[in-house]
Amino acid sequence: xxxxxxxxIAAIATMxxxxxxxxxxxxxxxxxxxxxxxxxxxxxxxxVKGGIERSYKLQPPxxxxxxxxxxxxxxxxGCMKCHSEATYEKEKAPKVGDSHYKDRDGKxxxxxxxxxxxxxxxxxxxxxADPLVQNNFQGAK
Ligand code: HEC
Ligand code: HEC
Numbered sequence: 001x002x003x004x005x006x007x008x009i010a011a012i013a014t015m016x017x018x019x020x021x022x023x024x025x026x027x028x029x030x031x032x033x034x035x036x037x038x039x040x041x042x043x044x045x046x047x048v049k050g051g052i053e054r055s056y057k058l059q060p061p062x063x064x065x066x067x068x069x070x071x072x073x074x075x076x077x078g079c080m081k082c083h084s085e086a087t088y089e090k091e092k093a094p095k096v097g098d099s100h101y102k103d104r105d106g107k108x109x110x111x112x113x114x115x116x117x118x119x120x121x122x123x124x125x126x127x128x129a130d131p132l133v134q135n136n137f138q139g140a141k
Contacts, residue, residue, distance in 0.1 A: 028132040043127040051094070052126065055139030060122035067125045072118055079119045080112060 048064035070078030082091035085101075100116040101109050116122075 041129070043129055045125045046128040048126070053139070055137075057140075063120075063123045063125040065125070067120065072120070077112070077117065077119070083119075084112070 045066045045068075046064075047066065051064045052062040054061055067079075070081070072078060080096075081087060082093040083096045085095060087093075088095040096112065096116070100112050103109055103113055104115065
């Protein structure tokens with residue numbers, strides 16, 4: 001009983017202390033953290049015709065289209081409906097890189113390698129959100 005009372009006093013003290021500290025902290029958007037948060041912008045995934053420019057040669061290219069409908073699970077890879085060796089021409093989609101058919105020893109496989117099976121592990125769709133802070137990064141050309 002005594003222990004519980006002590007613990008709750010400690011918890012209440014921490015709550016007061018952290019509000020006092022937070023009042024002086026500014027977020028990246030310049031808001032004080034103790035003001036009401038703004039509703040997040042209702043952004044949608046952007047479709048970019050012709051693809052999104054890469055920052056360097058071996059970068060996994062970003063996904064220039066919506067992805068919500070394409071499921072990847074044990075039996076089925078929705079992305080390969082368009083990006084596989086067998087379907088890419090018909091779907092007018094870029095074929096997955098040849099590297100996607102190699103195992104770790106460089107052996108060429110018939111199906112996409114398990115190292116490259118979960119496409120969204122490396123390829124991310126884009127929402128067109130403005131960066132929170134200025135950034136002068138330039139891609140290697
Ligand atoms: C219905 C067909 C279709 C499906 C399914 C599909 N894509 Fe695509 N994808 C395309 C087409 C077409 C393009 C080319 C768009 C363009 O360049 O205008 C493309 C482009 C891309 C690119 C850009 C390649 C580059 O070199 O710039 C990536 C990465 C990509 N898709 C990943 C994915 C992933 C990951 C999935 C599954 C979540 C997926 N795609 C599912 C049709 C598809
Ligand atoms: C482990 C990271 C990784 C995973 C997982 C992965 N990719 Fe890639 N992908 C890359 C990299 C890196 C490149 C660029 C270099 C290359 O082709 O290997 C690339 C290139 C591509 C390209 C452009 C090929 C070209 O010749 O321009 C497409 C399309 C693509 N990937 C689709 C997919 C799809 C579809 C999947 C899922 C079946 C997938 N990738 C899984 C890393 C990955």
